[in-house]
Amino acid sequence: METVVAEVNPRVIVNVSSGGADWAVTAEGPVRLAMAAAKSGSRLIHVSSDAVFSGARVHYDESCLPDPVTPYGAAKAAAETGVLLVHPNAVVARTSLIIGHGKSVHERAVHELAAGTRTGVLFTDDIRCPVHVADLAAALMELASGDASGIHHLGGNEALSRHELGVLIARRDRLDDSRLPTGLRADSALPGALDVRLDSRATQRTLRTRLRGGHEFLTPAA
Incomplete structure (x- = not known):
């Protein structure tokens, strides 16, 4: 990795890779990349996840410390810590x-x-702040082209349950949303947080790109 970065000598590296709960890929890989980026003088934008949070406090801004409850969340949290340790000028974008x-x-x-x-x-009880890929990409490019560093949140400005999100997707795509089955994550055996809402207002104030909510970016075309 260090050899490739040294040969290419990129001005900016945006790391959007993930290996799920694979510790070597998701936790260790970004740190090795950050070390190579720091050595070459490249800016690094490392994309992280709201999975670093347990949901215990529901609302999470950039000052909140990770408290993951899944192997994937733990790997992403470890990557954040390692990246900022070896490359203090990097951006971690959750x-x-x-x-x-x-x-x-x-x-x-x-x-x-x-x-x-x-x-x-x-x-219906699994709640997040979905973001449109175009908004996310534009926001990442803004962060990459500036001099920002540290933790930034890039979630949509609206909290939705998985079912509410599904209904919006179905209506946009002219599907019968009544066919979407509902359930409670609390009644399932699936691990992970229930309600995690990224508070992205501090980051949003620094961006031209508006991080829209699901009701806006999933509105059916006329």
Whole structure:
């Protein structure tokens, strides 16, 4: 990795990689990249996740310390700490559920559930602050082109449950949202936080890009 960075000598590196709960990839990989970036003098934007939080306090701004409750969250939290330790001028950008133009895992799941080709439910008690991929990309480019450093939050400005998000996706895509099954994550065996709401207002004040909420970016086209 160090050899590649030295040869390319990039001005900015944006790290959006993740290996799930694989510690070597998700926790250690970003730190090695940060070391290489610091040595070459490259800016580093490291994309992290709201999975670093437990949901115990629900609302989380950039000053909140990670308290993960899953292996993936622990790996992302470790990466944040390591990245900022070896590259103090790096940006750690935490985000939430990323929604695209029909291509995200969340959108595909809604289509499959509505079509009856997938089993499962959309939780009504699992709440996040979804962000549109275009808003996220633009915000990351702004952070990359400036001199920001440290922790930044890039979540949408509206909290939605997985089911509420699914209904908005279904209506945008002209699907029957009544076919989307509901359930409670609290009643399931799935690990992880229930209600994690990234407070992105401090970061938003520094950006030209507006981090829209789901009701806005999922409004059906006329």
